[in-house]
Amino acid sequence: MTESQANTPATRDTDWIEAIAFDADGLVPAIAQDAETGRVLMFAWMNREAVAKTVGLGEAVYFSRSRGKLWHKGEQSGNTQQVREIRLDCDGDVLLLSIEQAGGIACHTGRESCFYRRLENGEWQVTDEVKKSPEAIYGNG
Amino acid sequence: MTESQANTPATRDTDWIEAIAFDADGLVPAIAQDAETGRVLMFAWMNREAVAKTVGLGEAVYFSRSRGKLWHKGEQSGNTQQVREIRLDCDGDVLLLSIEQAGGIACHTGRESCFYRRLENGEWQVTDEVKKSPEAIYGNG
Numbered sequence: 001m002t003e004s005q006a007n008t009p010a011t012r013d014t015d016w017i018e019a020i021a022f023d024a025d026g027l028v029p030a031i032a033q034d035a036e037t038g039r040v041l042m043f044a045w046m047n048r049e050a051v052a053k054t055v056g057l058g059e060a061v062y063f064s065r066s067r068g069k070l071w072h073k074g075e076q077s078g079n080t081q082q083v084r085e086i087r088l089d090c091d092g093d094v095l096l097l098s099i100e101q102a103g104g105i106a107c108h109t110g111r112e113s114c115f116y117r118r119l120e121n122g123e124w125q126v127t128d129e130v131k132k133s134p135e136a137i138y139g140n141g
Numbered sequence: 142m143t144e145s146q147a148n149t150p151a152t153r154d155t156d157w158i159e160a161i162a163f164d165a166d167g168l169v170p171a172i173a174q175d176a177e178t179g180r181v182l183m184f185a186w187m188n189r190e191a192v193a194k195t196v197g198l199g200e201a202v203y204f205s206r207s208r209g210k211l212w213h214k215g216e217q218s219g220n221t222q223q224v225r226e227i228r229l230d231c232d233g234d235v236l237l238l239s240i241e242q243a244g245g246i247a248c249h250t251g252r253e254s255c256f257y258r259r260l261e262n263g264e265w266q267v268t269d270e271v272k273k274s275p276e277a278i279y280g281n282g
Contacts, residue, residue: 016263031172031181038179040172043235055260087256088265090248094184096256107231115228115237119196122157124229 017051021093027063030095032106035084041106042114044071046095058083060097077137079103103132110134158192162234168204171236173247176225182247183255185212187236199224201238218278220244244273251275 022028027045034041044062046054050070053061057072060081064071074080085098107114109130116128163169168186175182185203187195191211194202198213201222205212215221226239248255250271257269 016260016265019265029170029184031184033179033181038174040174040181040237043170043172043230086260088258088260089184089255090250090252090257091255094255096181109231111231114230114232114235116231117229119157119227119229124157124160 014052017048019092020048020051020088020095021091022048023093027065028093028095030060030062030097032060032081032097032099032101035098035100039113040115041099041101041112044073051095054083054097055086060099074102077103077105077108079105079137081106105131105137108134108137110137155193158189160233161189161192161229161236162232163189164234168206169234169236171201171203171238173201173222173238173240173242176239176241180254181256182240182242182253185214192236195224195238196227201240215243218244218246218249220246220278222247246272246278249275249278251278 020028026047028051030044030046031040032042033039045065047063050061050063053070060073060083062071062073080102081097081099082102083097083099087096089096104112106112107116109116110132111128111130113128116126117124118127161169167188169192171185171187172181173183174180186206188204191202191204194211201214201224203212203214221243222238222240223243224238224240228237230237245253247253248257250257251273252269252271254269257267258265259268
């Protein structure tokens with residue numbers, strides 16, 4: 001058996017990641033949805049490595065475009081995201097994660113969801129309270 | 142009263158759209174979620190005009206990147222999306238639409254949701270049935 005043949009199973013193990021159509025920057029959008037309530041908590045990006053790490057760890061790992069590096073969600077705040085399920089859309093270019101949100105806070109503002117503003121009569125109204133201040137979360141206070 | 146002053150109220154009416162951080166291509170990601178079930182049905186993009194039309198019509202209008210033009214969802218299939226609510230995320234660069242999906246089909250494959258594949262044991266498994274064939278939807282049969 002050649003080394004190439006020996007590696008075939010390992011190669012097959014990553015076939016699923018080949019099905020993902022990363023964009024020109026090597027990124028794919030990822031939507032995180034609360035597994036219990038169905039609420040959409042956040043939206044971020046993943047590169048190939050982030051996707052692999054997310055599946056390997058069972059916790060969401062994104063790629064921070066602003067910092068240009070992997071971002072294990074909750075590594076600083078403790079608000080990690082246990083991944084229950086990952087879905088891929090019809091075009092293979094968007095991921096949907098069903099997650100359990102540690103601490104009940106997904107947003108860096110200290111709110112449950114990043115989508116805390118609703119359009120009402122031509123204005124963005126804040127609908128969610130801050131559950132924990134960013135200072136308390138990140139220790140910058 | 143100058144013309145500029147006369148236009149002030151109209152300008153104010155669009156302040157909410159100014160709060161949206163469109164990307165370098167003038168686009169913002171939009172997630173469409175079923176208002177009743179909470180299921181995420183699809184993900185697409187909007188430009189400024191699409192956002193304005195969506196709010197004006199009360200139906201989702203996206204920007205098709207492949208066709209390079211506005212795309213009033215359901216204009217061909219009849220599977221329009223009545224918009225119940227629009228939310229904006231913390232960074233102002235992602236929209237979340239709560240919608241009522243006409244026909245119960247959001248995906249061009251004839252499925253309820255575009256996210257019809259789930260990662261199971263290293264493979265993308267199709268979890269949703271085709272409710273209506275694309276030929277029947279688009280009349281290409």
